[in-house]
Each structure stands twice: as C-alpha cells, then as structure tokens.
Amino acid sequence: MYKSEFRKPDGRALTLYGVKPVELAGEVPSPSPEPVEARPVLRWHPVRGEWVMYAAHRLNRTFMPPPEYNPLAPTRDPHNPTELPAGRYDMAVFDNRFPSLVLDAPAPEPVPGVQGRGGVGKCEVVVFSQDPQGTLGGLPPEQVRLLLDVWADRTGVLGADPRIHSVLPFENRGVEVGVTLHHPHGQIYAYDHIPPVQARALETMRAYRQEHGRPWLEDFVRGERAAKLRIVRDHGAALSVVPPFARYTYETWVLPTRPAAFLHELSEAERDALAAALKDALLRLDALFGVRMPYLLTVQQAPVDGAAYPEWPLRVEIFPYLRAPGRMKYLAGTEQGAGEFANDKLPEAAAQELRSLNPQEVSP
Amino acid sequence: MYKSEFRKPDGRALTLYGVKPVELAGEVPSPSPEPVEARPVLRWHPVRGEWVMYAAHRLNRTFMPPPEYNPLAPTRDPHNPTELPAGRYDMAVFDNRFPSLVLDAPAPEPVPGVQGRGGVGKCEVVVFSQDPQGTLGGLPPEQVRLLLDVWADRTGVLGADPRIHSVLPFENRGVEVGVTLHHPHGQIYAYDHIPPVQARALETMRAYRQEHGRPWLEDFVRGERAAKLRIVRDHGAALSVVPPFARYTYETWVLPTRPAAFLHELSEAERDALAAALKDALLRLDALFGVRMPYLLTVQQAPVDGAAYPEWPLRVEIFPYLRAPGRMKYLAGTEQGAGEFANDKLPEAAAQELRSLNPQEVSP
Structure with missing residues (x-):
C-alpha cells in the first residue's frame, strides 16, 4: 500500500492511497476555499443513557447534485474543483466538509436544561475508486483488499489521537436509504467515547468468555x-x-x-x-x-x-x-x-x- | 368507555370500544375462516444481548391492497368480509392475523447453532376510527381521549396474563416508512420479557433516582x-x-x-x-x-x-x-x-x- 498525505486549500486533510505509488496530476482541490465552520455538540440522553450528536451546519449539506457535478470524482477543470485531484491513486480519504464531530470542537454555550459538551471526534469520507459508476463489490480483488488496508490505516491514524476511543468505518449504499452521492464511497466516524452498540458487545463478549x-x-x-x-x-x-x-x-x-x-x-x-x-x-x-x-x-x-x-x-x-x-x-x-x-x-x-x-x- | 368482546370465525379475539354503548349491525367477520397458523420463534443475539423475533408466515402479509379492499373498514358485504363488523363503535382491537408473537407459541425444533425458543407474546391491531381517511391527530378530542382509555385497557388485559411482561402500543404512519394500510390504526406488541429499550430506561431511571x-x-x-x-x-x-x-x-x-x-x-x-x-x-x-x-x-x-x-x-x-x-x-x-x-x-x-x-x- 502506498500513501501520501496532503492539505486542502480549506485546511482539511486529504490522504491518497494506491496499490502503486501515488502521483498527483494537478493541485489538491476543495469545492470551496472557506474553512469548515463546525461547532458540533454532544448532549446526554438521560433515559436511553447515550450521547446524541448535534451538527446544525449539516442541514444544508450537498443533496442530490446534478449528474454533471460529482464532488468525489477527480477534478478535471480547476475552475470547477471537486474534493479530489487528478492523478494516480486508487482510494482517497478526506475530512468530511459537513462533520458531525470535530477534534477541536469547542465547549458549547450552556443551555438551560441541557447536559452538553463539545462534539469531539472526527468524520472522514473514504472514496473507494476513481470510477463514479462502480460498486465496492465490483472493484478488482486487489482494490477490495486495499480497502481493508485503508480502513486499518485510518483506524490506526485516528486511534493514535488520545482523544479518540472508537472508530467506525461504514458504507451506506442506496438512494432508498438517503444516499446523496452515488460515487462509491464510505465514511468513518471516530468517537471520543465508546458508543452504545460497541459498549454492549464488550459486555456480552466479556461475559461469554468468563463463562465459557x-x-x-x-x-x-x-x-x-x-x-x-x-x-x-x-x-x-x-x-x-x-x-x-x-x-x-x-x-x-x-x-x-x-x-x-x-x-x-x-x-x-x-x-x-x-x-x-x-x-x-x-x-x-x-x-x-x-x-x-x-x-x-x-x-x-x-x-x-x-x-x-x-x-x-x-x-x-x-x-x-x-x-x-x-x-x-x-x-x-x-x-x-x-x-x-x-x-x-x-x-x-x-x-x-x-x-x-x-x-x-x-x-x- | 364502553367495551364488548367477540370471537372471529377464525378464532381470533375482537374487542370493540365506544364512547356510546357498542351495537353490532352484522356478523363478526374475518377476511378468511382459516385459523391463524403462526409458529413464531425467538433467537438470542449473543453479541447484542437481545432477542430477535422470527415469523416466517409474515412475509406474505397484506401489501398495498387495491383501494376497494380495506380490511380495517367495517364489512359492508358479507361475501367480501373485512376484519371488522358494521355497527356502532369508535375503535376496535383484534389479534393480528400475521403475528410476530403468539401466546401459545410452541417450542421450535432445535436447530444446530441456535439458541431459540417459542415466540411467546401477543400482537394486536388497534383501529382508531371507522373513517378510512382520518388521522389520529384529526380525530375528535373525545376520540383521542378514548384511545388513551383503549391503550390503558389493552395494557391491563395483556398484562393480566402472567406470561406477558411488557406492552408496547405504537403507531407507524406514512407510506414513506412502509405502512401498507392507510386506514388510521396502530398496533400493540406484548412481550414475555423486558425488551432492550425498556430495560435500559429502567436502569437509567433507577440510577437517577438513587443519585438525586x-x-x-x-x-x-x-x-x-x-x-x-x-x-x-x-x-x-x-x-x-x-x-x-x-x-x-x-x-x-x-x-x-x-x-x-x-x-x-x-x-x-x-x-x-x-x-x-x-x-x-x-x-x-x-x-x-x-x-x-x-x-x-x-x-x-x-x-x-x-x-x-x-x-x-x-x-x-x-x-x-x-x-x-x-x-x-x-x-x-x-x-x-x-x-x-x-x-x-x-x-x-x-x-x-x-x-x-x-x-x-x-x-x-
């Protein structure tokens, strides 16, 4: 696996991965030069006993762009930048422009009746291929294999930050479930705590091992x-x-x-x-x-x-x-x-x- | 609140509720005279630590019937029976013809690798009105009030069975979320155990009371x-x-x-x-x-x-x-x-x- 790290004009991180050495054929772009202004917060749900994430800036995120604009395709025209550069690479990972969690989330202003704190964590986008028509299952075997290495690498990179306690790579696929970009891609959420599904599995798996x-x-x-x-x-x-x-x-x-x-x-x-x-x-x-x-x-x-x-x-x-x-x-x-x-x-x-x-x- | 109990030709229970005394204007119908053949099972999810319900007979349940057939409307033509009789009543509750749980669920045949048992419980349908076009919020105030009494009554009736430990009345509304019958109605699930969401709330609410x-x-x-x-x-x-x-x-x-x-x-x-x-x-x-x-x-x-x-x-x-x-x-x-x-x-x-x-x- 080859890997090269870059910084986008708006300050977000971009990492390109390849089965061959990565080669850029243009500038590293960003759809907008404006820095991401995210102030996500976490609030405690006292009945369910879990955190809820609030990211008010996400409501206006990209929704079903016209087919001629695909932010996950390599940039062909520098005047019409996407999230990714042209060049030789197989997969790309960058900071989500509409994150539910950010590493430096500030403590929110106190709100009466609310048990809240900054939404500390990280949200990344993982682009599986340069081909906008492909699917994860349809990728060449070596590229599916590369994705395992990319997920492993991201887990290591994110987990190396002492603020991060849990990393969840995932893919939502299908317009039926609200996916707004059809270019094959997934996401990674990194939490500063252990979320409920993982916490429950830790309990059950430890109990099983103790018993058996x-x-x-x-x-x-x-x-x-x-x-x-x-x-x-x-x-x-x-x-x-x-x-x-x-x-x-x-x-x-x-x-x-x-x-x-x-x-x-x-x-x-x-x-x-x-x-x-x-x-x-x-x-x-x-x-x-x-x-x-x-x-x-x-x-x-x-x-x-x-x-x-x-x-x-x-x-x-x-x-x-x-x-x-x-x-x-x-x-x-x-x-x-x-x-x-x-x-x-x-x-x-x-x-x-x-x-x-x-x-x-x-x-x- | 007035309440009258009946038995459908296929053996299922029907209870009619009204703000005035219930009066039938015809036989108690059932879409089919065949008794319900349900053998639901519960299997244990060892990683999530919760039960999963299997009801193989449900896959062919009524799906988007043509508008001329509404199983929740009162029967007008005895040759074309619905779930409900004609007469004077405001709400109706009957055993779901496609239940995920039944009180007398038999123990399933053992399957290698499976921790399973009979799907013991009950699934009821609650019809909110005789008007197929209405909505719960749009019902007259006294009828919304009646629904609270009906939910309270069903909770009491179901909870009186020593096998039932938890009762969940609910309404799913909207074709967007797969609702197949538009006549205003809800459902009730009665479980023979405390399901995860309720179990968690019991924990958090007890802990809060102990602390505060x-x-x-x-x-x-x-x-x-x-x-x-x-x-x-x-x-x-x-x-x-x-x-x-x-x-x-x-x-x-x-x-x-x-x-x-x-x-x-x-x-x-x-x-x-x-x-x-x-x-x-x-x-x-x-x-x-x-x-x-x-x-x-x-x-x-x-x-x-x-x-x-x-x-x-x-x-x-x-x-x-x-x-x-x-x-x-x-x-x-x-x-x-x-x-x-x-x-x-x-x-x-x-x-x-x-x-x-x-x-x-x-x-x-």
Whole structure:
C-alpha cells in the first residue's frame, strides 16, 4: 500500500492511497476555499443513557447534485474543483466538509436544561475508486483488499489521537436509504467515547468468555462450520455467514475465523481471505434480486482506547435493506420503540438462497 | 368507555370500544375462516444481548391492497368480509392475523447453532376510527381521549396474563416508512420479557433516582418549565416538548407532568390533558411542512411484570421522519452501527418552529 498525505486549500486533510505509488496530476482541490465552520455538540440522553450528536451546519449539506457535478470524482477543470485531484491513486480519504464531530470542537454555550459538551471526534469520507459508476463489490480483488488496508490505516491514524476511543468505518449504499452521492464511497466516524452498540458487545463478549473460558467467536465459527446451515462461503481464514440471530433478512457477516480486535492485527493471508469473502458476499447480495442491494456495511472493531480486547469478534456486518424484491425493511414500532427486531425469514433459508447464487455485478 | 368482546370465525379475539354503548349491525367477520397458523420463534443475539423475533408466515402479509379492499373498514358485504363488523363503535382491537408473537407459541425444533425458543407474546391491531381517511391527530378530542382509555385497557388485559411482561402500543404512519394500510390504526406488541429499550430506561431511571433522591421526570418537567425553550405546549397536567436530547429533528414527547408507570394510573383530568396535548402535538407536526408527517409513535409504559416502578416517566414518544421538507431522516452508519444519533437541528430551534404553528389537519 502506498500513501501520501496532503492539505486542502480549506485546511482539511486529504490522504491518497494506491496499490502503486501515488502521483498527483494537478493541485489538491476543495469545492470551496472557506474553512469548515463546525461547532458540533454532544448532549446526554438521560433515559436511553447515550450521547446524541448535534451538527446544525449539516442541514444544508450537498443533496442530490446534478449528474454533471460529482464532488468525489477527480477534478478535471480547476475552475470547477471537486474534493479530489487528478492523478494516480486508487482510494482517497478526506475530512468530511459537513462533520458531525470535530477534534477541536469547542465547549458549547450552556443551555438551560441541557447536559452538553463539545462534539469531539472526527468524520472522514473514504472514496473507494476513481470510477463514479462502480460498486465496492465490483472493484478488482486487489482494490477490495486495499480497502481493508485503508480502513486499518485510518483506524490506526485516528486511534493514535488520545482523544479518540472508537472508530467506525461504514458504507451506506442506496438512494432508498438517503444516499446523496452515488460515487462509491464510505465514511468513518471516530468517537471520543465508546458508543452504545460497541459498549454492549464488550459486555456480552466479556461475559461469554468468563463463562465459557474462550472467546465467543471460536465457538461460533466451530458451530457454523459443523452446522453447515448458514455459512454462505468459507474462505478458510475468513468466511461469510448469515448469523443464526440475523435481524435483517439477508444480514451477512464477513469475518476472520479467529478473534481479532482490529484489521491491522490480521496477517496478509487473513486480509486476502477477508477481502475475497467481502467481495463475494456483496456480489451475492446484488445478484439476489438482480438489483444493487441497498445496504449498510459497518466494520466492527474493538475500542482504540489502548486496552486489550482478546475476546473481540472483528467482523464486517452487512445489513441489506430489501427483505424481498421491491420490499424494504423499515424499522418500526418494535425495532425502534422496544429495540427488538422482527425478521420474516429464518437465517437458514436466507443463507441457502445466497449460497445458490452466482455472485455477479448488476447494472445500476 | 364502553367495551364488548367477540370471537372471529377464525378464532381470533375482537374487542370493540365506544364512547356510546357498542351495537353490532352484522356478523363478526374475518377476511378468511382459516385459523391463524403462526409458529413464531425467538433467537438470542449473543453479541447484542437481545432477542430477535422470527415469523416466517409474515412475509406474505397484506401489501398495498387495491383501494376497494380495506380490511380495517367495517364489512359492508358479507361475501367480501373485512376484519371488522358494521355497527356502532369508535375503535376496535383484534389479534393480528400475521403475528410476530403468539401466546401459545410452541417450542421450535432445535436447530444446530441456535439458541431459540417459542415466540411467546401477543400482537394486536388497534383501529382508531371507522373513517378510512382520518388521522389520529384529526380525530375528535373525545376520540383521542378514548384511545388513551383503549391503550390503558389493552395494557391491563395483556398484562393480566402472567406470561406477558411488557406492552408496547405504537403507531407507524406514512407510506414513506412502509405502512401498507392507510386506514388510521396502530398496533400493540406484548412481550414475555423486558425488551432492550425498556430495560435500559429502567436502569437509567433507577440510577437517577438513587443519585438525586427523586424521579428524573420531576426534575425534567421543572427544568423545561423554567427554561421555556423546548415546551411546545403546556396543558397543565400534561405537556408536549422537544426533549433537549431529541434524536429526531422534530422529536416530540407528550407526557403527564408527574411520574406514572401506566396510563391507567392517570386521573380522568390527567388523561384529558394528555389527550389534548397529543392531539395538538400531532396536528403541529402535520402543519409543519403542510404534509401528513410520517412518524413512529410509541407509548412508553413500565413493565407489566407486577413490580412497582415509581420512578417511571410515562410518555408518548413521537419520532417524525422528515427532518426538512421532502427530506427523510435515515438511520445510517452511526445510528445503526454505533447506536448514536446525529441530528441536524438543535431542539430549541425545532420547538420554536412547532410552537409558532397553527395546529391543523392537512389533506393526504
């Protein structure tokens, strides 16, 4: 992996990554020379016991720009700058122009009745390709593999800041779920605390290890391989599986077959297997209904707070939003009001469908 | 409140409620005479530490029927039966024909790698009106008031079963969030355990009371009345407020101004005030952008497991899904992957907008 770091005219950081050495063919651009003016705040939700992020400057963020303007494409005309320069690179990471969290967030003015503080953290955009038409699953294998290295690198860079305790790389895909830019890209949120989903997983995984004397993931992988019911494809050092407790109909987890806290802990061979499993899983979801499946993909790593998490089950969780052709899964009363999901199909049946498919790209 | 109980031809229960005595004008119908064949199961999610419901029979549930068939309208032609009879009544409650949970759910066949059990509970449909075009907020005040009594009655009826530990009445509204029947109606889920959102609130509210010596709600109401920043309308014994920690842009809580575990604990006067506050809040959300606001409404009561919950903050939580005209809030990476919400607007600004409106009905 090659990596070069730059500074945009508005002060934001840009990092270019490539399988070959990075070469610029123009200036590093920014859509606007104005520095980002973000003063995000966090407020405490006393009933749910969690933080809520407020970023009032985000309401006017880019929304469905016309096709002739793609801020994630390389800049062709310096008078019409995008977020990225022309040149030789495969992926790019830059500070989000509309961040929900910033490292130097100031303490907000006190507001009566509010338990608030500055929204300290970082929001990055990860551009997966120079090709605006592509998809993550459709990228060449070496580029999917590169993305694992990029996610690992960002986790390390962000986690090196003592203010950052948790890093979440993710991809939202699909106009059905409000994605405003179709150029293949993801995001990274870095938090100055451990957010609720991660905190809960730490609790459950520690309790499992205390009770059983070994990490949950070991038993899970052994059990899934023995059951042969829900593994979509086994790549040896990594596999894809519809977990027996899937909340989304075609929910797919892509994971190394040993416990790991971070992507950067994995060997080259393990990352190769994980990349192959990820590409295969994403193409199967597209092939399932013959449409580009809208989904949320998250990379679930352990906290970057310096503690050791030997029981952590590193995994890529993919939540596909279609539960049948043309039928979206919506989070309704039981999911949002009670926190308990209803799923219309047993994971064994969903896995059987995904296994039987020929993984392939589909047109937009 | 008047109430009459019936049995449908397929064996499901039907209860009719009215502000006047209920009178049938025909047989009690069912769209099909076939008994419901539901074998829902619960599976344990070991990483999130929560149950997931599987109801494979639900995948083929009614989806966008043609306008001439409305299963929630009173039956006009006995050869074309709906869920409800003709007659004099204002609201109806019946067992969901596609339940995610049933009281007599059998233990499922063991599946390798699965920690599962029968999906014990109950799912009911609540029809708010005989008028298929209406909305909850647009109902006459006495009918909104009746709904509080109906919710209170159902909570009591369901909670009287020793298998039921938690009851969640809710309304999903809006084709934008997958609602398939436009006739004004809600649902009730009754669980045989305390689901995650309620469990978390029990923890936080108990901890608050232990630390401060009084229920959180007392401090909250006092603080909001003093701050005068986020109360949408104060009805004395009840009020509506954009909570200072709102996760949705126009999130509105409608609540009695003293702690209460259940609707049935409230006095007649308190229920009058709560109904007035609820109607007013819903009409403001419709008036906000001049469209029927898609939303999730949940009634957050304490567990019905027989324990006392003196610190419980009874409330109706309304999550409006539009964050701006034509712009939906989608739950993306941070919300689903981390459990932490990003909101584009401060609650003080949202409350100011809602306060300035003239609450009114809007056409569909």
